[in-house]
Structure formats: structure tokens, C-alpha cells
Amino acid sequence: MKLTRILAALGVLTVVLLLLFAGFAQWWQEKEPSPFMVAAANPYATEAGAEILRQGGSAVDAAIAVQAVLSLVEPESSGLAGGAFMLHFDKGEDRLDAYDGRETAPKGATPALFLDGNGEPLPFLDAMISGRSVGTPGVVKMLWLAHSEHGKLEWAKLFQPAIKLAEEGFQVAPKLAQAIARDPVLMQMPVAQDYFYRKDDKDGGARVPYGEGETLTNPAYAATLKLIAEKGWQGFYEGPVAEEIVTAVQNAPARPGTLTLDDLAGYEAKKREPLCAPYRAYRVCSMPPPTSGGLTALQILGILENYDLRGMEPMTLTSVHFIAEAEKLAYADRDKYIGDPDFVEVPVEAMLDKDYLKSRADQIDASLSMGKAKAGRLKDERAFNWGLNQPVDRPSTSHFSIVDSDGNVVSMTTSVEGPFGAHLMAGGMILNNQLTDFSFSPEEDGRPVANAVAAGKRPRSSMTPVIVFDEDGAFRAVIGSPGGSRIIGYVTQTLIALIDWDMSMKEAIALPRFLDRNGALEIEAGTDLEALAPQLGQLGHKVEIRPQMSGLHGILVTQHGLEGAADPRRDGTVISEQP
Numbered sequence: 227m228k229l230t231r232i233l234a235a236l237g238v239l240t241v242v243l244l245l246l247f248a249g250f251a252q253w254w255q256e257k258e259p260s261p262f263m264v265a266a267a268n269p270y271a272t273e274a275g276a277e278i279l280r281q282g283g284s285a286v287d288a289a290i291a292v293q294a295v296l297s298l299v300e301p302e303s304s305g306l307a308g309g310a311f312m313l314h315f316d317k318g319e320d321r322l323d324a325y326d327g328r329e330t331a332p333k334g335a336t337p338a339l340f341l342d343g344n345g346e347p348l349p350f351l352d353a354m355i356s357g358r359s360v361g362t363p364g365v366v367k368m369l370w371l372a373h374s375e376h377g378k379l380e381w382a383k384l385f386q387p388a389i390k391l392a393e394e395g396f397q398v399a400p401k402l403a404q405a406i407a408r409d410p411v412l413m414q415m416p417v418a419q420d421y422f423y424r425k426d427d428k429d430g431g432a433r434v435p436y437g438e439g440e441t442l443t444n445p446a447y448a449a450t451l452k453l454i455a456e457k458g459w460q461g462f463y464e465g466p467v468a469e470e471i472v473t474a475v476q477n478a479p480a481r482p483g484t485l486t487l488d489d490l491a492g493y494e495a496k497k498r499e500p501l502c503a504p505y506r507a508y509r510v511c512s513m514p515p516p517t518s519g520g521l522t523a524l525q526i527l528g529i530l531e532n533y534d535l536r537g538m539e540p541m542t543l544t545s546v547h548f549i550a551e552a553e554k555l556a557y558a559d560r561d562k563y564i565g566d567p568d569f570v571e572v573p574v575e576a577m578l579d580k581d582y583l584k585s586r587a588d589q590i591d592a593s594l595s596m597g598k599a600k601a602g603r604l605k606d607e608r609a610f611n612w613g614l615n616q617p618v619d620r621p622s623t624s625h626f627s628i629v630d631s632d633g634n635v636v637s638m639t640t641s642v643e644g645p646f647g648a649h650l651m652a653g654g655m656i657l658n659n660q661l662t663d664f665s666f667s668p669e670e671d672g673r674p675v676a677n678a679v680a681a682g683k684r685p686r687s688s689m690t691p692v693i694v695f696d697e698d699g700a701f702r703a704v705i706g707s708p709g710g711s712r713i714i715g716y717v718t719q720t721l722i723a724l725i726d727w728d729m730s731m732k733e734a735i736a737l738p739r740f741l742d743r744n745g746a747l748e749i750e751a752g753t754d755l756e757a758l759a760p761q762l763g764q765l766g767h768k769v770e771i772r773p774q775m776s777g778l779h780g781i782l783v784t785q786h787g788l789e790g791a792a793d794p795r796r797d798g799t800v801i802s803e804q805p
Contacts, residue, residue, distance in 0.1 A: 263802040264288060265779035265790045266626035267303070267708075270396055271295040274387035275628060276801040278379065285630040286314060286376040287384055289638050290369050292626050294388035297655060298447055299396050300797075302405040302645040303708060304624040306454075306462065307471065307655040309364040310640035311513045312372060313500060313691045315701055317633035322693065323375070324513050326496040327368025328684040329361025329660040334484025337668035339661065339679045347666035355411055357475040357483030359648045359659035361685065363462075365640060368495035370459040376634070382455040389455070392448035392654070395441040399797045403438040405645050416479065417651040447654025463490045467653045474652040503578055505531060506725050508702065509695045514574065516566040519639075519690030521577060523718045525556035528583035529590075535726040541738065541754070543761050544592070549722065550742040550767065551590040553715055554599040557744040560714075562601035565676030566684040572676070576604040595766035599744050623689065623708030627781045629701075629788060635781075637691035637704045639713070660685055690717040694724075703731070705780035707793070712748075715741030716776040724782065731782040732791040739774035742767070750774040 264275040274295040275288035283291075289312065297305035304310070309329040315322050331339070338345070340353045353359055373381060398406075406412065406422050413419050413433060421444070423433035436442055453461035461467065468490045475483040502511040503524040510527060512520025529552040538545035564572055576582060586602055623641035641660070648659040663685035668678035677686040688711045694703040703724060707716040716739060723734035738753030747767040749755045751774075759769045777796040782789045792798030 261788055261802055262631045263629045263781050263788045263790045263800065264292070264626070265628075265781055265792050265798065265800045266292050266296070267624045267777055267779065267792075267796055267798045268296060268299045268399055269797070269799045270299045270391060271626070272799045272801050275626070276803065277387055278384060279628075279630055280803070281379060281383075283384070283630070284376055284378040284632070285628045285634040285636040286369075286372045287379045288628050288630065289626070289636045290373060290381075290384040291387055292628070293365060293369065293638070293640060294385050294451060295391060296624055296626075296640070298388055298392050298444055299399060300402060300624055301642070301656045302402060303622050303642065304640040305642045305647070305655050305658070306365050306450075307363045307652070308640060308642035308647065308658040309361065309660055309687075310368060310638055311517055311687070311689045311691055312368060312636060312638040313511065313513060313693050314372060314376060315635040315693055316376065317635075317701065320699065322500045322502075322511055323372075324498045324500040325368050325372050326498050326513070326516070326684075327364035328516055328687060329364050329658055330489075330493060331361060331661055331664070331679055331681055331683050331685070332483065332485045332489045333681045334486070335661070335679055335681050337679050340664070340666040350662065351411075352480070353662050353666065354643075354659045355415075355649045356481035357478030357485070357648070357650070358481045359643075359661045360475045360483050360485055360650065360657045361660040362485065362489045362493045363471075363658060364493060364495055366454060366462040367459050367493055371495045371497070381458060385451045385455040389448050389451045392444045392451065395443040398436050398438055398440050398442055400438050401797050403436065406435040407437075409646060411649055412646055415649045415651075417474075418646070418649055418656075421651065444654045450653035450655065463493060470652040471657065474650045474657060478648070478650055501574070503528060505721070507697050508725055509697070509699075510692060510721060511695065512690055512692045514567070515564050515572045515686070516684040517687035517689045518560045518564040519688050519714050519717070520692075521564060521572075521574060522556045522560045522688075522714045523690050523692070523721070524578055525559060525583065525586075526552045526714070526718045527721065528578060528580065529555060529587045530722070532584055532587040533590075535722060540723065540727045540729070543758055543765075546740055546755070546758060546762065547592070547595070547765055547767070548590060549719065550740065550747050551596060552587070553718075553742045554596060554744045555586045555589065555602070557714075557742075558599040558601045561744070563604070563676060565678075565686055569680055569683050570676045573604050579605065593765070595747075597766065622710065623713070623777075625691065625706035625708055625777060625779050627704040627706065627779050627790070629704065629781050633701065635693055635701055635704050637693050637706050639689035639691045639706045639708070641687075641689065641708070663687060688713045690714055692717055692721065694721070701783060703780060703782045705778060707779075708777040709775060711743055712741055712774070712776070715739070715743070716774075716778060720778055720780065730784075730791075731780045731789050735778045735780060735791045735793055739776055741774075746770040748772055748774065
């Protein structure tokens with residue numbers, strides 16, 4: 227009897243121990259940090275973000291380090307003297323925030339900013355390479371706001387990687403070398419000519435562009451970063467850095483601008499309500515206006531949700547035709563209805579109404595392209611009073627995606643426009659030319675344009691940072707791209723590849739690019755899609771074969787963990803580590 231009791235007691239003890247062990251294992255698994263991942267447009271920037279995450283920093287901390295380095299090593303695309311949009315997902319709070327760091331027009335700007343003496347729009351290069359094109363930068367204030375809410379490390383620490391690179395030097399990347407070499411104006415610009423070109427002693431001291439692999443230092447930028455690190459946002463928007471920016475703008479060699487110290491001191495970054503809509507079994511979230519990217523991408527997806535893209539299969543004649551037609555319809559709405567929501571009523575709900583999008587989808591003919599699409603008739607009749615925007619943009623910009631070890635996510639698209647912005651430099655930074663994203667013509671057929679210039683207004687953008695959730699609300703993917711107004715097509719087609727065609731992030735990003743911005747159907751040169759050009763032409767598409775310089779950087783949650791990818795068309799890299 228005693229032995230039986232002992233055995234019974236041992237059995238109970240075993241069960242208790244097993245339960246305790248299982249609970250401990252579950253606790254340990256929950257406490258064990260998850261891998262982090264950074265996907266950015268330059269190896270130096272990717273490593274800077276990873277370095278901050280290794281130190282226990284948050285996704286926002288890493289984003290600040292990445293942006294500070296990109297301003298140095300990829301100045302043709304983004305910078306602290308530019309603007310950006312950031313989506314941030316706080317996993318612990320289950321909260322999505324949208325941060326608007328878009329530039330604003332100076333107080334001295336008028337609707338005639340880009341008109342000549344006869345009231346006609348200026349040629350784009352005349353508008354771009356001038357002081358008039360420089361908007362009040364928003365990146366630093368936006369990053370400061372995001373850090374105040376989601377930062378873990380000290381602000382000053384986040385700039386150390388960029389300061390070190392600026393002082394000790396970095397190797398010029400292929401994309402930067404190519405951009406310098408082919409720029410027709412940069413060598414004639416003050417400050418820029420001394421920075422991007424060296425004197426060749428073998429050629430009588432003639433200036434030659436810095437080439438791939440050569441070492442470049444930027445002590446002026448290091449000094450700027452030290453002020454920002456020490457003084458916070460005031461180190462950029464007040465004091466010597468602000469004074470240098472204003473001096474460069476007001477004394478530009480061509481068409482000086484009106485930017486003042488008051489414009490800089492008065493800039494405000496904004497938190498806006500993220501824009502989300504269902505697509506298949508997912509919820510796709512992006513930035514709201516003043517960027518047109520999120521709204522237009524969600525319109526394209528909403529139109530296509532009425533069709534079986536999975537059954538059409540990837541990159542077939544049918545799928546390319548239907549996606550291109552949906553893009554035409556959404557881009558037509560974009561050109562009429564979207565502007566800065568602080569200045570114009572943007573009919574967001576009406577543009578995303580399911581019945582409206584179904585009516586737009588019904589306009590697609592499987593056997594014939596519609597040609598040039600017209601903006602749709604919305605339920606919100608206030609929208610009918612707007613004239614069509616007349617945009618002129620050049621593809622540049624940068625995007626990076628970050629997931630930290632706590633599962634927090636950043637999707638940030640950042641730009642100085644350009645390439646090389648206004649071609650003006652101050653504080654070791656390229657100054658933006660984002661004001662050329664406004665419509666050059668303030669009216670169309672006597673009707674005001676939603677994206678017309680106005681003092682304090684933010685120009686319409688195409689930046690499309692995206693975070694995707696499943697039907698249970700769990701994070702599934704983060705993606706974005708540079709590329710001017712082509713960004714919308716690049717990002718949307720990648721989302722289709724991920725969701726409809728079950729592709730990996732690497733497969734989706736590497737796909738041949740095509741898009742229709744309500745004009746020609748552009749097919750990426752040198753890809754298998756070129757073979758479809760004759761058949762697409764027979765469907766009525768005006769096909770143009772040309773390079774497509776997307777720069778997609780994304781991260782996908784898979785059964786095996788995080789999978790990241792950097793666009794093979796650019797210099798980007800991905801770093802993933804277990805802390």
C-alpha cells in the first residue's frame with residue numbers, strides 16, 4: 227500500500243513538473259526576442275539601422291539612423307532637407323500611426339509660383355533648379371515627433387553612424403556615381419560643384435565627377451548632424467543650419483525663393499489618420515492625403531477586387547490588361563480630386579466606396595483598352611468643382627522598411643524630389659525641389675486645381691508606404707518604393723503579387739514592372755514583358771518600352787520567419803539578425 231501511494235505521489239509530481247516546465251517554456255519563448263530586419267536603399271544605411279537595433283533601439287530609432295545616413299550616401303534621392311511620410315505599427319499597443327513630414331510652401335508663395343511673365347507654366351528644369359522649388363523641409367520635425375512617441379534610445383545616439391561616415395568617408399555607390407555623371411547642371415551649381423566633383427591633377431585641374439568606389443567625406447554635414455543631435459529639432463530649424471538654408475534659397479543663382487527663418491521655425495509635422503481598406507482576406511494600410519499614393523493604390527485594389535486575378539495568373543496578357551485599365555481609372559481620379567486636405571476637401575470616403583469602385587470596374591472591357599480614362603462621378607458633389615492637375619515630376623526618392631525585435635514596424639518613404647533636388651546645398655545637404663509637385667497651372671478651364679500652389683500648403687505626393695495586416699489584425703507585410711508618380715503602380719503590383727499570386731517578397735519585388743498612369747502603358751525594357759507588347763497593342767494600348775527604376779524594399783511574415791528583399795534595380799540590401 228505504501229509503495230502504491232509513493233508511486234501515485236511521484237506521478238502527480240511528474241505531472242506538476244511537466245506543467246511547470248511547459249509554462250516556463252512558453253514564458254521563455256514569449257520573452258525571447260524575435261529577429262529584427264532592415265531593408266534599405268544603401269548598404270551603409272541598412273547597417274546603420276541594424277546597429278541601432280542591436281543596441282536595443284526601436285524601429286523608429288533605426289529609421290532615424292537610416293535616414294541620417296541616406297542623406298549622406300544617397301543625396302540624389304532623399305535627405306534631412308526634404309520630406310517624408312512614415313507609417314508606424316506599435317505591436318504592443320496594436321496601434322497604427324501615420325506621420326506626415328511633407329514640405330510646405332513658404333508664406334511668400336503664390337499660385338503664380340511656376341508661371342512665367344506671360345502666365346504660362348515654366349519649363350520643368352527652369353522651375354526645378356531654382357530657389358522657388360524649395361519647400362520648408364519636414365523630415366527632421368517628423369522624426370522628432372515619432373521619436374518622442376516611439377523612441378527607446380537617446381536622440382543623439384541615433385546620429386552617430388552618419389556622423390562617423392561623414393567625417394571618415396564613404397565609398398560612392400554605383401547609383402550615386404551614375405547620377406553625378408549624367409546630371410547636366412550639377413557641376414555649374416555653387417557648393418555642389420565643389421562637393422560632387424574633384425579636381426583632376428592629371429587633366430590640368432579640370433573637375434571630374436566622383437566615381438563608383440571613390441571615397442567622399444562631408445564635414446559640413448557632420449557639423450549639421452552634431453547640432454541636430456545636441457539640440458534636437460531646433461538644431462535644424464533654428465540657428466546656423468536654418469540660416470544657411472535660407473541664404474542658399476534666397477540667393478539661388480536662378481529664380482531665388484522666398485523661404486525665411488519664420489517658415490522654418492513655424493513648420494509642423496502632423497499625425498494623420500492612416501488610410502486602410504480591405505483587399506481579399508487582408509487589410510492594406512497606407513498614408514492619407516496630401517500624398518495621393520495610399521488613396522490611389524487602394525482605389526486600384528478596390529477596382530481589381532471585382533476580378534479573379536489569381537485565375538488570370540501572373541504577368542499574362544489578361545492580368546496586365548486588367549491591372550493597367552484599373553490604374554488608368556484610379557490615376558484619372560487622382561489628377562482631379564487629391565490635394566492637401568488642410569486646404570481642399572478630398573472626397574476620400576466617396577473615392578473608396580465599394581459601389582463606386584464596382585462601377586469603375588464595370589468600365590473595363592476585357593477585349594479593348596478604354597484609352598484615356600476620365601475621372602469618375604462621385605457621390606460627394608463638392609469634388610466636381612476641381613479642374614485637372616497638371617503635374618510634372620521626375621522619379622527619385624527612397625524607401626525603407628523596418629521590423630524591430632518587439633514586432634514594431636516602420637514603412638517610410640522619403641524624398642528630396644530631384645534627382646539632387648533643387649541642386650542647391652546648405653549644411654552639407656541637398657535642398658529639395660518638392661514644390662514642383664504642385665500643379666504649375668493653378669486653374670483648368672476656369673476651375674481651381676486641388677493641387678494648386680498656396681502659402682503653407684503641402685504639395686500632392688505619390689509616396690506610398692504600406693503596411694499589410696491579415697483578417698485577424700496581425701502584421702503580415704511592409705513595402706514601399708521610390709519612383710515619382712510611378713511609385714503607386716510599383717507598390718500596388720507588388721501587393722497583387724504577394725496577395726493574389728502567393729509570391730515571396732523577393733519574387734514579387736523582382737517581377738518585371740509595367741504601369742499605366744492614364745497615358746501610355748509602360749513596359750520595363752529588357753524583361754519578358756516586352757513579348758506581350760504586340761498583343762497589348764492589339765487590345766488598344768499605346769505601349770512604350772522603357773527602363774523602370776523601382777526601388778522596392780519590403781519585409782514579409784512567412785511560416786519560417788521574416789523574409790526581406792531589396793530591389794535588384796538599385797543598391798539596396800537587407801539585414802536580419804537574432805539579437
